[in-house]
Amino acid sequence: MHAASAFTLSGRDLLGIEGLIASEITGLLDLAEEFVELNRQIEKKRTTLRGRTQINLFFEASTRTQSSFEIAGKRLGADVMNMSVGSSSVKKGETLIDTAITLNAMHPDILVVRHHASGAVALLARKVDCCVVNAGDGAHEHPTQALLDALTIRRNKGRIAGLTVAICGDVLHSRVARSNIILLHTLGAKVRVVAPSTLLPAGIESLGVEVFRTMEEGLKDADIVMMLRLQRERMAGSFIPSVKEYFHYFGLDELKLRHAAPDALVMHPGPMNRGVEIDSAVADGPRSLIREQVEMGVAVRMAVLDTLARKLPNA
């Protein structure tokens, strides 16, 4: 059935949401809808990527994203190989390029790359002949996360344009926030960010978001409350005083959620720090879309892999 949608992206790679136009995003979401249905069947296999080699090259530990890409590739019939490269064993720049050249010589068709440094995936993409999917680079972009979030929102709200989305928490270190801000903007949503000033990058307003420093104001009448993980492992210094104070002022509990619209829905890219940025009662509550987000992740990644494969030279 997906053969019916024959659209392609303008670029060879998917390095970020930035640069995608609205029709490309909705095209990917439409295709992903079809894979959602497929994934709920007993027979989930397709042959679109038969014969293709997909390498998941992860320079940073990941469980859900890596397994999601692996399942997506396998369901489309690709041969999937996972390469986890501990960041400690990598000596930055030159070795990254060497790795790229080495892998390239093995003729993969799709490289799915996560790296702890912003811009590293784009750097690697310039050195290889296959198509590259950014699975998260530093605090820059995580395009498939933004796509799966958009799909989740669209399926639950019926639209994205005109919604008010509050992205809350550690925006400073979050690639999820950047990709989501760009995507939601492109599709016509109103985006807010809510965080203490120390967790907001300077000049965040220039991305076209409204900035709030309290949850009470930032969540007011929001349709979607998107929580971000407090990236404690990235905090070189002291950005917040303590987890206790952070949860008190910025942790999403039912009291704070009351400020949002009555039918507001809650999202979180995972993995969650329960009791840090989100209360368990909310995370597991009736307004949480968190489990659905994971399901949409596989579908969106299948859509991305399928679409990119259409432009491979020998396709």
Add this chain to the structure above:
Amino acid sequence: MRDGRLFSRDPRPLLLVNARVIDPSRGSDFHGDVYLAEGVIKDAGFGIAASGVPDGAEVVDCRGAVVAPGLVDMCAFVGEPGAEHRETLASASHAAAAGGVTTIICQPTTDPAVDDPAIVDFILRRARDTAVVRVHPMAAITKGLKGEEMTEIGLLQAAGAVAFTDGHRSVASAQVLRRTLTYARDFDALLVHHTEDASMSQGAMNEGAFAARLGLSGNPKSAETIVLERDVRLVAGARGRYHAAALTCAESLAVLERAKEAGLPVTASATINHLSFNELDIGAYRTYFRLAPPLRAEDDRQALIRAVASGLIDVVVSDHLPQDVEGKRLPFSEAEPGAIGLETLLSAALRLVHADQVDLVTLLAALSTRPAAILGLDAGTLRPGAPADVTVFDPGMPYVLEPSMLKSRCRNTPFDEARLDGRVLRTIVAGATVYEYV
């Protein structure tokens, strides 16, 4: 304001008549009466007594003495918890009352440091139960005063901390201070920062000819100006409210002036000691004059006085720092720095008025209205409805400071045996007389 034992008492209404009423919050200075009842100022004006004494009111003839808002001392160390042998909230509050101070802002450099909401709560409860004046704690900027990680500014403020300071320690890391200023801005919290670079402040006194003569190692003024310059640039970026805790030299005043002209949220204090003495007062190694930051040259003292007169320096503080005999009866370079000052703050400051260097309304503003405004306290005013925190003093009454009459637990005052003009006659907190000169 606060429901304390002292403050919940219902004192007899008080009518202060025949007074020179000075309210720096309104710039007024006139001969009149002040009526206090139910813990608040009911009226301050002309001829209140002439229209009849209110029922049950006690009438006090001030005989021309000044009635002014009670002093708000923005910097006083109280040894509770951890150094009760040097000062308790009770002893500090009696010293304050004797000096016309109705609100003490106590420092977080206790043991343990005030870096946890529970300790703020402890101090407020102890003060409620034992102190005769109002007490508001400042909390630490960084955990354990170590200069590394910011404290829970939101929760500490919610518990009652009125500002944040690491006491007589500068935060060495610019990044830590920058982030803390940025974070504090979200809570509109005030950071009070000691501007003295620790690595350049290992000496015992001001660097210069006198230090050379005494053979003491000196602290250069640049130890202060470098930190202040840095801080002003951090404030320009972070925009958090900032108060320089104790400026001592002319060079710093130039930095402060530029910051204020640029519209930055920067204010500053000078201590009564730096307005009263210069480095020569150290004389023959008198350890009561060992202070941090150190006493500077006479030119610097004169510049500070001019800055108080012009309002460039917002606040005058006692920098009350009790040290016991063991801490002071030592060679100068080994003695603990600091001086007590709550009881002598007003008398010493009046010297500037008697020398025609600062007018009385401006001085009282720097001792009450300005610190109250900077800290967001309902104090420093005689406006009807404000808490009845009032000091009555005779600005001309001479006396010699006898150490034996001090109410502080320590005696380390540089005004030891000094001749002072201006004596507090009565101190009133929440309408109740907590000190009376007899």
